[in-house]
Amino acid sequence: MNIHQVDLNRLKSLETPLYYYDMELLANTLEAAKTAADKYGFHIHYALKANFNDRILQLIQSKGFGADCVSGNEVQKSLDMGFPASQITFAGVGKSDKEIILALKENIFAFNVESIQELLIIDELAGQIGVKANISLRINPNVDAHTHHYITTGLDENKFGVPNSELENAAAVLRSCENVNLLGLHFHVGSQITDMNVFKSLCVKVNEWKNWFEERGTTIKVLNVGGGLGVDYYQPDTNPMPDFNAYFEVFDKFLERNPNQEVHFELGRALVAQSGTLVSRVLYTKSGVKKNFLILDAGMTELMRPALYQAYHKIEKLGDSSDAQQINYDVVGPICESSDCFGKEVELPYAERGDLIALRTAGAYGEVMASRYNLRDEIRYLFSNEI
Numbered sequence: 137m138n139i140h141q142v143d144l145n146r147l148k149s150l151e152t153p154l155y156y157y158d159m160e161l162l163a164n165t166l167e168a169a170k171t172a173a174d175k176y177g178f179h180i181h182y183a184l185k186a187n188f189n190d191r192i193l194q195l196i197q198s199k200g201f202g203a204d205c206v207s208g209n210e211v212q213k214s215l216d217m218g219f220p221a222s223q224i225t226f227a228g229v230g231k232s233d234k235e236i237i238l239a240l241k242e243n244i245f246a247f248n249v250e251s252i253q254e255l256l257i258i259d260e261l262a263g264q265i266g267v268k269a270n271i272s273l274r275i276n277p278n279v280d281a282h283t284h285h286y287i288t289t290g291l292d293e294n295k296f297g298v299p300n301s302e303l304e305n306a307a308a309v310l311r312s313c314e315n316v317n318l319l320g321l322h323f324h325v326g327s328q329i330t331d332m333n334v335f336k337s338l339c340v341k342v343n344e345w346k347n348w349f350e351e352r353g354t355t356i357k358v359l360n361v362g363g364g365l366g367v368d369y370y371q372p373d374t375n376p377m378p379d380f381n382a383y384f385e386v387f388d389k390f391l392e393r394n395p396n397q398e399v400h401f402e403l404g405r406a407l408v409a410q411s412g413t414l415v416s417r418v419l420y421t422k423s424g425v426k427k428n429f430l431i432l433d434a435g436m437t438e439l440m441r442p443a444l445y446q447a448y449h450k451i452e453k454l455g456d457s458s459d460a461q462q463i464n465y466d467v468v469g470p471i472c473e474s475s476d477c478f479g480k481e482v483e484l485p486y487a488e489r490g491d492l493i494a495l496r497t498a499g500a501y502g503e504v505m506a507s508r509y510n511l512r513d514e515i516r517y518l519f520s521n522e523i
């Protein structure tokens with residue numbers, strides 16, 4: 137059920153701020169992604185870091201997705217939520233020994249290895265435990281995702297992956313590692329990508345590197361092209377789902393895969409972002425000489441994206457205000473930081489203390505980034521299938 141269809145009095149009776157999850161939209165989105173991927177035999181690992189709420193993970197796991205993790209705790213969480221170890225990948229530039237040992241002992245599908253040093257450590261720890269580690273080598277493809285520089289990850293200046301100049305060396309090191317089995321190649325160029333040409337450029341690089349390894353006699357079983365598919369933050373209701381068909385079609389068309397070569401994806405945001413809304417209440421209104429402020433009970437402690445990378449979230453007043461005057465508000469939170477601002481000069485119907493304000497498209501990198509800064513309350517939830 138869309139947030140605008142939820143009974144306003146019911147919402148008003150609840151303590152805010154709270155995260156509202158539209159579980160029907162989530163189910164439909166997962167269904168659409170799965171159907172589109174299945175058409176080409178593609179595999180999707182859900183990137184847990186976007187949202188690891190239990191109820192959301194349960195649904196995703198039940199639909200047959202794998203899990204893409206970036207910490208040992210995420211690996212453990214995936215196992216606890218019923219994801220099979222054979223469908224768990226573990227990425228990240230800074231895996232600790234403890235995290236690597238956990239993943240080795242649980243026999244996960246693959247480590248996405250981001251440096252030669254990490255490769256050597258995994259080899260050493262696998263040898264100590266007496267297991268073989270399956271790995272994909274993360275290659276930095278030097279593709280510009282054309283998104284905010286904080287969420288671009290595939291350029292030479294980024295910290296992620298093995299740079300092209302070190303691949304020759306990495307291939308030699310791999311041959312000398314006795315406890316490591318090279319399964320595939322891994323790429324991830326950034327997040328919130330809506331221009332399909334970026335993925336087309338990625339395919340070109342993947343083909344190049346795949347050929348490079350195969351020319352050297354290395355079998356590549358898995359091409360893991362990462363995640364990064366964006367969503368429409370501006371029109372969540374007219375565009376509640378990304379065009380998964382168009383997305384997967386690009387890879388089908390431009391990836392030169394051999395028969396038996398698997399293609400893996402690691403989608404996070406695209407699967408969960410639109411199903412989450414942060415619901416908050418107007419605490420105070422302030423009219424300055426130049427500005428009108430709406431001061432909310434939600435802040436950067438509940439939704440950090442605007443403060444962290446100036447991200448846009450659509451702000452709406454809940455309830456019928458069709459005949460209300462439109463006013464430009466600066467919508468701010470209660471936290472003692474100037475960056476604690478959700479939007480400047482946002483046109484909204486006249487609002488007063490007690491009115492409910494929705495911050496849309498907050499299902500990805502919302503709740504998971506919440507902090508207890510200022511000793512704020514723990515996050516509260518409401519799931520559409522429980523009302």
Ligand SMILES: *Cc1c(COP(=O)(O)O)cnc(C)c1O
Pocket residue numbers: 183185186204206227228324326327328362363364365402403404405406500
């Ligand atoms: C963050 C991340 C993802 C998911 O990114 P989205 O933009 O949410 O799809 C996938 N793979 C890796 C390696 C990541 O770091």
